[in-house]
Amino acid sequence: MSYIKKNENIEKLKEAGLKVTHSRCKILELFQNSPDEHYTADKLKDILTDNGETIGLATIYRVLTQLEMADLIQKNNFQENHSAYELKKSHHDHLICTKCGSIIEFVNEDLEKLQEHISKKYNFSLESHVMTLFGNCNKKDCKNLK
Amino acid sequence: MSYIKKNENIEKLKEAGLKVTHSRCKILELFQNSPDEHYTADKLKDILTDNGETIGLATIYRVLTQLEMADLIQKNNFQENHSAYELKKSHHDHLICTKCGSIIEFVNEDLEKLQEHISKKYNFSLESHVMTLFGNCNKKDCKNLK
């Protein structure tokens, strides 16, 4: 990662009122380096361990919560039993392959408009939404189950 | 509940290859009697206990799984930490009030078409989808938090 990115992260952490600690930097770096990757707490633990880091799982959970609060990462509950975090980007939804687990992000303007329309119909003040499409990705390497 | 409904349920259980037991009947009845209610396993346990039933939580989980397999009820993962089940009806999506937790069901044809369109764009074979809108219901009795 570049020095610019590192400094940016330091700024972001400070802005959020968080101390610039080793754990937080390492975790934030992982997200920065793979902007489209979706990490579970456990996956992060494995990667960090592989990288020679000795950051505890409890710390990872605490940092993930703080980074989410700071709007730096986004929490997704695709599966019922665990959460997947990704770097916060502009709004998007997900296509998820039920065979290989791969995730495709997409944005659709019509969809955004349609939500507003539906909300209005029910006199609802829309705050956020989740739209996830499940199916088969039909890719050559689909069988490579994760 | 009417006798007709009871008999219908017996038929449905038999069709699914499930024995017509007390637990299964009681649970299925609860869903039938409140077609729009969304029950967690725990909520069902409380209601059954209030009704003088002594059905164990493990049994409730087992029955819920079986009824879902039999396509009699539908499992929703609105919250990250627990599942909510409802009677299986024709396809619909949900509006959820973040203040009072109330759930409104809706169907929108344009939305269904749009999903197909998006899936095609990514060469995806669509199997199912989840569309949940979060916001405020703006109802008079909204503050009655559940």
Added chain:
DNA sequence: TTCCTTGCAAACGTTTTGCATCGGT
């Protein structure tokens, strides 16, 4: 009578928390 179903308790996987220690600022 057969075997599925149930209740209970124990196990499970993910996430949270208490507490003493460590480390940014």
Added chain:
DNA sequence: ACCGATGCAAAACGTTTGCAAGGAA
């Protein structure tokens, strides 16, 4: 030096499972 951040272990939480006893067919 201060007070927040961390590691560890234990707890918490929803859910699943093993097993012996019970119940529908």
